[in-house]
Amino acid sequence: MTKSLEKSVGRALLVTARLHRARMGERLNALGLFPGQEQALKSLQTAPMTMGELASLLRVKPPTVSKTIGRLSLQGLVTREGGGRDGRLVQVALTENGQKTAVALDAVWNQVEEELLEKLDAKERKQLRKLLRKAAKGLSKAGADADDGEDEAEDAA
Numbered sequence: 001m002t003k004s005l006e007k008s009v010g011r012a013l014l015v016t017a018r019l020h021r022a023r024m025g026e027r028l029n030a031l032g033l034f035p036g037q038e039q040a041l042k043s044l045q046t047a048p049m050t051m052g053e054l055a056s057l058l059r060v061k062p063p064t065v066s067k068t069i070g071r072l073s074l075q076g077l078v079t080r081e082g083g084g085r086d087g088r089l090v091q092v093a094l095t096e097n098g099q100k101t102a103v104a105l106d107a108v109w110n111q112v113e114e115e116l117l118e119k120l121d122a123k124e125r126k127q128l129r130k131l132l133r134k135a136a137k138g139l140s141k142a143g144a145d146a147d148d149g150e151d152e153a154e155d156a157a
Helices: 009-030 037-044 051-058 062-074 096-117 122-139 148-156
Strands: 078-082 090-094
Touching: 009 037, 009 096, 037 051, 037 062, 037 078, 037 090, 037 096, 051 062, 051 090, 062 078, 090 096
Parallel strands: none
Antiparallel strands: 078 090
């Protein structure tokens, strides 16, 4: 490995992201889930939404959401129902079992988050969150992210 690659922030971020995904995968597997499915469940926890809304929220293409919802439906975690005026619109909602699983995901996320941050003090954690949001904005096509309000709220904390 070249010295420039060893010092690359992008590489460090990639390695960390892969380790995080692997750890989450282990924990999600215990719940019968695959990485990515937890995001759909948590997104649907507060209210049903259309497949298009879910795809937009998760920043994935509609076929990806369709596949994820199909699998979650087979597991009995979500239901799909035709929408009101436009029968083509499909509303997705959590089942009772899906709600329970979504609640269980909080503990999984918190466990992995604690492992990720255990070597950082409170100030470093706050700084890392802020820097990662800033870096994400740099990669964003629009140049701004929906998390803008979080930066100011966190700065005030």
